Amino acid sequence: MNVDYLSMMVILPILASIFLLILTSRLNAAARAKFDAPVRMATFIISIAMFVVATLMFLGEIGGVNWESIAFNTFEYQESYVWIEQLGITWTVGVDGLSFPMVWLTTLLMPITIIATWNEKSGATYFPLMLMLGGALIGVFVALDMFMFYVFWELTLIPMFFLILKWGGKDRKYAAQKFFIYTFTASVIMLLGLLTMYFLMDTQTFNMQEMVVQASGANASGVWLGLEVQKVLFIMLMLGFLVKLPAAPFHTWLPDAHVQAPTGGSMMLAGVMLKMGAYGMFRLPISLFPHALEEFRFIIMMIGLVSLVWGAIVCLGQTNLKKMVAYSSVSHMGVILLGIASMQPLGWAAALFMMFAHGIISPMLFAVCGAFKHHYHSMEIGAMRGMAKHSPWLATSMMFGWMASLGLPLLAGFVAELMLMVAYWYAYGWWIIFPGLVLAITAAYYLWSMQRTIFEGGEATQPPESLHGEPVPDIDNSEKIAMLLLAAFTILFGVMPWIFLDMMDMWTRSAMAFLGFGGA
Amino acid sequence: MSSHNGFDSAMIETLGPELTVFVGLLLIMIVPNLGNGTFRIPGTSIRLPWLFGGTRFKAVASPRLPGLLAVLTMALALFQVVWYLLDATSADGQDIIAGGILIFKVNMFSRIFEAIFFAALLLAAIASLDRLPTGPQKSDDIDVLFNNRRQADFYILMLTSALGMSVVALAQDLFVLFVGLELASFSTYVLVAFHKESRAGSEGGAKYFIVGSVASAVGLYGLSMLYLWAGSLQFDVLATTWAEKGATSLSMMALGFVLVGFAFKISAAPFHFAAPDAYSGANSPVAGVLATASKAMGMLGLMRVLLIITVPEANADGSAVWIGLLGVLAAVTMTWGNIAALGSENPKRMLAYSSVAHAGYMLAALTAIGAWNWGLVDNAGDAMDVVVAALLFHMFVLVFFKLGAFLVLGVLEMEGGASRLSSLAGLGKREPLLAVAMFLFMISLAGVPPMAGFLSKLLVIMGIVEVATGTGSLSSIGDAHWVWWLALLMVINSAISMFYYLRIGVVMYFHEPEEGRRGPLASGASIRVAIALCAIGTVAFGLVGGELIDLCRDAAESLR
Structure with a gap:
C-alpha cells in the first residue's frame, strides 16, 4: 500500500485543528472550557501519532529508506499532485537529509510542547493552534514546490500571531504585530525574487528539484542567469531567510516576540520556526546560486559573526530571563551563518546539526522560562536567587539547559560548536579568535553567574518577593516530564550525534560536490 | 461570431x-x-x-x-x-x-x-x-x-x-x-x-x-x-x-x-x-x-x-505612449493609499484607502501591459493576456474579500455605527465566526496565502515580472524593463499595508468591547449568509483558483 505519509502529516493536523476550532467556536466561554481536556487529548494523540510515523520513517520501518545514502537533490517519499494546473503549480512533497531532521524535530517538539503547557488556559483554542502550527511547519520542510513552500511559509505566521496575541504577556499586541510584519515584509521581497527567478529560467518551473538541476547545468559551464542577476536574486532570497533566522541587524523582532509569546509559542518559535530561515537558505539560494554565495561568503560570515558577538553581549546585559534566552538564540543562529560561510562540508554539517541541536535545547530553556514565570510570577533573574533550595527540579533543569546551550561536552550543542570551530579554522584561520573567545567567555560567565544566582543566596525561609509571601512551589509533573524528555534527547544526541549527523553529513558532502565547492 | x-x-x-x-x-x-x-x-x-x-x-x-x-x-x-x-x-x-x-x-x-x-x-x-x-x-x-x-x-x-x-x-x-x-x-x-x-x-x-x-x-x-x-x-x-x-x-x-x-x-x-x-x-x-x-x-x-x-506602438522601444504617466500614477496611488490608510481610525475610511492602494496595484499591472511590445518581450500578445487575466482575476476575487469586509462592518452598523476602529473591539469574543471571517478578509487584502488575495496579487506580480524580464536573458536586473521596480514597490506596499490590516485583527481579538456593545450582535440571517459566501469564496479561490484563472485567460484573449 502506498500511503503518502508526508502529505498526511501536513494536511491532517491542519484540517484537524480547523475542525476543532470550528467545533468550539459557537460555544460561550464556560461551555468551551469543558472542551479543553478532550481537545487537548485529541491534539496530543494526533501529534504523538505524527511523531510515531516520523520515527518509523527514520527507522526504515515505513518505506525502508537508507537515510545515510540520500544524495543532494534526491528525495525520498516523493509524491506529486497537480494543484493549480494553469500556473504549473503542484503539490510536491519529499524529504532528504536536509529536511528530514527538521520534520522529525517538529514532530518531536509538538507533543513535548503540549505536555509542557498541559494546563494552558483556553485550551480548546490553544491546542488546535499548536497543531496547525506544527502542520504548517512540516509543510515548509517537505514542500518541493516553490508556491507550496511559500504558502506554508506564510501560513506559519497565522497560528503564531494568534498564539502570541491571545496567550502572550503584557505587550503582546505590539510583539505579535512586529513579529508578523517583520517576517511578512522580508518574505514578500523574497517572493518577488522567486518570481523574477521563475521568469528568467529557461524552462519555467516551480519544482525546486528541477530548478536545482537546471541551475547546476548552467552553473557548470558558466553562471546561471549571469552573475549580476544571480547576486540580486541571492540578496532578495537571503533577505527573507535572514530576517526569519534572525541575523543581526534584522533580529529585533525576536526578543519581543519571545518575551511576549506564551511558553508553547516560544518553544515552537525557537525550536523550529527559526530554523525555517536556515533551511530555506540551504534549500534555495545556496543550492541555486553557488557563484553568488562565493561572492557574498565574507559578508555572510561577518553577519554571522556580528550576530554571534552582538547576541552574546546583549545577552550579558539582560535582567529578563526570557530575553536572555532569546538573545542566546540570535547568537546561535549566527553560528549557523558562520558554518555556511566556512564553505566546508564540515561547516555545513555543523550548521545543520546546530539547527537540530538548538531545536532541542532552546525549547528546553523556554520551557524552563515558562515554568519559572508560572510558579514565580516573574521573569527577573534577580528573583531566581536561591531557587535551588525552593525548587530543585526547576533549578536543575535550568542549569542543564544553560549548560547544553553553552556547549558543554557530551551535550548536543557541543558537537555542533566543535565541528564549526574546526571548519571555521580551515576556512578563515585566525579569525577563529572572535567566535572562539566569545563562546568561551560567555560560557564561563553564564555558568558562573547562573551558579551564583541559582544555587547561592536566598535562604529557604526567604522566598522571592514576587511571590508575595506564598509558599514556593516546584514545577508540575507535566513540566517535569517535558523537561526530562528534552534533557534526555539533548544527552542522546550529544553522546550519539551520528544518529542524524550521518544523513546531514551525506547531504552536505554531496551538495558541496554537486555545487562545485572543493572544501578541505 | x-x-x-x-x-x-x-x-x-x-x-x-x-x-x-x-x-x-x-x-x-x-x-x-x-x-x-x-x-x-x-x-x-x-x-x-x-x-x-x-x-x-x-x-x-x-x-x-x-x-x-x-x-x-x-x-x-x-x-x-x-x-x-x-x-x-x-x-x-x-x-x-x-x-x-x-x-x-x-x-x-x-x-x-x-x-x-x-x-x-x-x-x-x-x-x-x-x-x-x-x-x-x-x-x-x-x-x-x-x-x-x-x-x-x-x-x-x-x-x-x-x-x-x-x-x-x-x-x-x-x-x-x-x-x-x-x-x-x-x-x-x-x-x-x-x-x-x-x-x-x-x-x-x-x-x-x-x-x-x-x-x-x-x-x-x-x-x-x-x-x-x-x-x-x-x-x-x-x-x-x-x-x-x-x-x-x-x-x-x-x-x-x-x-x-x-x-x-x-x-x-x-x-x-x-x-x-x-x-x-x-x-x-x-x-x-x-x-x-x-x-x-x-x-x-x-x-x-x-x-x-x-x-501601444508609439514609443521608440515599442512601449505605449502612456506608460510613463500611468507608471507614475500607479506608484503614487499605491503609496498614497497605503500611507493614508495607516492613519485612519475609521475602518470604512481605512478600507477606502486600502481600495485606493489596490487601484494602484491594478494600475501597475496596466502599466506593465504598456511595455508589452518593447524589445525584450518575445510574444507580446501572450504577455498582455497574462496581465489582463491577472487583473480580471484580481477584480473578481476582490468582490469576495473587499465586499465581505464591508459587510462585516455592516453588521456592526446595525447596532449603531461602525465609524471607529473600536467598534470592532471584542468581536472575537462576541461572535467568533464573524471575527474569523473579518480576519480572513483582512489577510486576503494584505495578500497572505492561502487566501484568494494572495493568488491574485501573485498573478499580478507574475504578470508584471513576466513582461519586465522579457525573453529571460538579462545581464543584470537593471536591464529588465523599469516596470519591474513597480513590482518591487508593490511588494513593499503590501508589507506596509500589513500594519493596518493586522490592526483590525488585534482590535477584534485583543480589545475589550465598547460600552453598549457587550451583548450579542444584531441579528440578521441574510447578511451573515452573504458574509459566509464571501468567506467561502475568499478561501476557495485561494486554494483552487485554477478554473477561474482559465476563465480569465479566455476572457483576456477575447479582449484583443
Whole structure:
C-alpha cells in the first residue's frame, strides 16, 4: 500500500485543528472550557501519532529508506499532485537529509510542547493552534514546490500571531504585530525574487528539484542567469531567510516576540520556526546560486559573526530571563551563518546539526522560562536567587539547559560548536579568535553567574518577593516530564550525534560536490 | 461570431442577463404598487379596477418584497452570465448592431465583468435585506425601517446601476460606454446619499456627486475632442485612426481627459479624495459595491481605452505612449493609499484607502501591459493576456474579500455605527465566526496565502515580472524593463499595508468591547449568509483558483 505519509502529516493536523476550532467556536466561554481536556487529548494523540510515523520513517520501518545514502537533490517519499494546473503549480512533497531532521524535530517538539503547557488556559483554542502550527511547519520542510513552500511559509505566521496575541504577556499586541510584519515584509521581497527567478529560467518551473538541476547545468559551464542577476536574486532570497533566522541587524523582532509569546509559542518559535530561515537558505539560494554565495561568503560570515558577538553581549546585559534566552538564540543562529560561510562540508554539517541541536535545547530553556514565570510570577533573574533550595527540579533543569546551550561536552550543542570551530579554522584561520573567545567567555560567565544566582543566596525561609509571601512551589509533573524528555534527547544526541549527523553529513558532502565547492 | 441587426429573438437570447435586470427593474417599480385602486371613467360613476394604488394587496405589501425581487433578479442574471462563461459550446463574440453601428459586443471579456458586477450587487442586495435604512440612528421604529417606498427606491437604484454597469461592459462605442457609466454613476451617487438623515451620508453623497460630475465632465470633454480628432467614437474606428495618425497633441490631450474620468471611478490618486468620505457616508453594502463593482467598471473603461484604442506602438522601444504617466500614477496611488490608510481610525475610511492602494496595484499591472511590445518581450500578445487575466482575476476575487469586509462592518452598523476602529473591539469574543471571517478578509487584502488575495496579487506580480524580464536573458536586473521596480514597490506596499490590516485583527481579538456593545450582535440571517459566501469564496479561490484563472485567460484573449 502506498500511503503518502508526508502529505498526511501536513494536511491532517491542519484540517484537524480547523475542525476543532470550528467545533468550539459557537460555544460561550464556560461551555468551551469543558472542551479543553478532550481537545487537548485529541491534539496530543494526533501529534504523538505524527511523531510515531516520523520515527518509523527514520527507522526504515515505513518505506525502508537508507537515510545515510540520500544524495543532494534526491528525495525520498516523493509524491506529486497537480494543484493549480494553469500556473504549473503542484503539490510536491519529499524529504532528504536536509529536511528530514527538521520534520522529525517538529514532530518531536509538538507533543513535548503540549505536555509542557498541559494546563494552558483556553485550551480548546490553544491546542488546535499548536497543531496547525506544527502542520504548517512540516509543510515548509517537505514542500518541493516553490508556491507550496511559500504558502506554508506564510501560513506559519497565522497560528503564531494568534498564539502570541491571545496567550502572550503584557505587550503582546505590539510583539505579535512586529513579529508578523517583520517576517511578512522580508518574505514578500523574497517572493518577488522567486518570481523574477521563475521568469528568467529557461524552462519555467516551480519544482525546486528541477530548478536545482537546471541551475547546476548552467552553473557548470558558466553562471546561471549571469552573475549580476544571480547576486540580486541571492540578496532578495537571503533577505527573507535572514530576517526569519534572525541575523543581526534584522533580529529585533525576536526578543519581543519571545518575551511576549506564551511558553508553547516560544518553544515552537525557537525550536523550529527559526530554523525555517536556515533551511530555506540551504534549500534555495545556496543550492541555486553557488557563484553568488562565493561572492557574498565574507559578508555572510561577518553577519554571522556580528550576530554571534552582538547576541552574546546583549545577552550579558539582560535582567529578563526570557530575553536572555532569546538573545542566546540570535547568537546561535549566527553560528549557523558562520558554518555556511566556512564553505566546508564540515561547516555545513555543523550548521545543520546546530539547527537540530538548538531545536532541542532552546525549547528546553523556554520551557524552563515558562515554568519559572508560572510558579514565580516573574521573569527577573534577580528573583531566581536561591531557587535551588525552593525548587530543585526547576533549578536543575535550568542549569542543564544553560549548560547544553553553552556547549558543554557530551551535550548536543557541543558537537555542533566543535565541528564549526574546526571548519571555521580551515576556512578563515585566525579569525577563529572572535567566535572562539566569545563562546568561551560567555560560557564561563553564564555558568558562573547562573551558579551564583541559582544555587547561592536566598535562604529557604526567604522566598522571592514576587511571590508575595506564598509558599514556593516546584514545577508540575507535566513540566517535569517535558523537561526530562528534552534533557534526555539533548544527552542522546550529544553522546550519539551520528544518529542524524550521518544523513546531514551525506547531504552536505554531496551538495558541496554537486555545487562545485572543493572544501578541505 | 454572429451579429444581430435590430431586435429579434436571437438578440433577446444574447442579451438575456441585461433584459433580466431590466424586467426585474420594471417589476420592482410595478409590483409593490399593485392594489385595489380603481379608475373612474370621466363623466360616469363607473369605476374600473386597474390594480394600481388604493389599498395594496397583502401579498405585495410586504416591505421585504422589493429586496427579494432584486435578489432574485440579480441571482438570475448572474446565473445566466456564469452559464455563458462556463458553457464552452456557446459561440463567443456576438455583435449587436443598430443603425449600422456596432453598439454592443457580447464575449467572454464583457461577460466576466458582468459576472463581477452582478456578483457584487447580488451580495450587497442579500446583505441589505435585513437592514434599511442603515446608519447610526437606532431609535427609528420598525415602520420607518421597513418603509416600503424607500425599500423599493433602494433596490431600483441598485438595479439601474447594474444595468449601467453591464452597458459599460458591453459597449463598443465610447459614447454608449459613457451613457452606461453615467447611468451607473448617478445610481451610485444617490445610493451613497441614500441615508440622507445622517450628516455623514449627505456630506459623502454631495462630495461624491460633485467630484464625480466634474470628473465626468472632464471625461466628456475628452470624448468630444476624440470625436473631433477621429470623426467617430467607435472603438475600432478610433483604433484605426490611432494607428494611422499616431499620437497627436489633440489625441493625447483627449486621452488625458478621458483618463481623468476613469481614474476617478477607480479612485486613483490624486482623484481619490471623494472616496473615503463617500465610503464612510454610504451604508456598508453600498460602500462595498463602490469598492468592487464600481471600481471594476472604471478599470474596464481604462482597459478599453488604453488597450484597444491606443495600440501601444508609439514609443521608440515599442512601449505605449502612456506608460510613463500611468507608471507614475500607479506608484503614487499605491503609496498614497497605503500611507493614508495607516492613519485612519475609521475602518470604512481605512478600507477606502486600502481600495485606493489596490487601484494602484491594478494600475501597475496596466502599466506593465504598456511595455508589452518593447524589445525584450518575445510574444507580446501572450504577455498582455497574462496581465489582463491577472487583473480580471484580481477584480473578481476582490468582490469576495473587499465586499465581505464591508459587510462585516455592516453588521456592526446595525447596532449603531461602525465609524471607529473600536467598534470592532471584542468581536472575537462576541461572535467568533464573524471575527474569523473579518480576519480572513483582512489577510486576503494584505495578500497572505492561502487566501484568494494572495493568488491574485501573485498573478499580478507574475504578470508584471513576466513582461519586465522579457525573453529571460538579462545581464543584470537593471536591464529588465523599469516596470519591474513597480513590482518591487508593490511588494513593499503590501508589507506596509500589513500594519493596518493586522490592526483590525488585534482590535477584534485583543480589545475589550465598547460600552453598549457587550451583548450579542444584531441579528440578521441574510447578511451573515452573504458574509459566509464571501468567506467561502475568499478561501476557495485561494486554494483552487485554477478554473477561474482559465476563465480569465479566455476572457483576456477575447479582449484583443
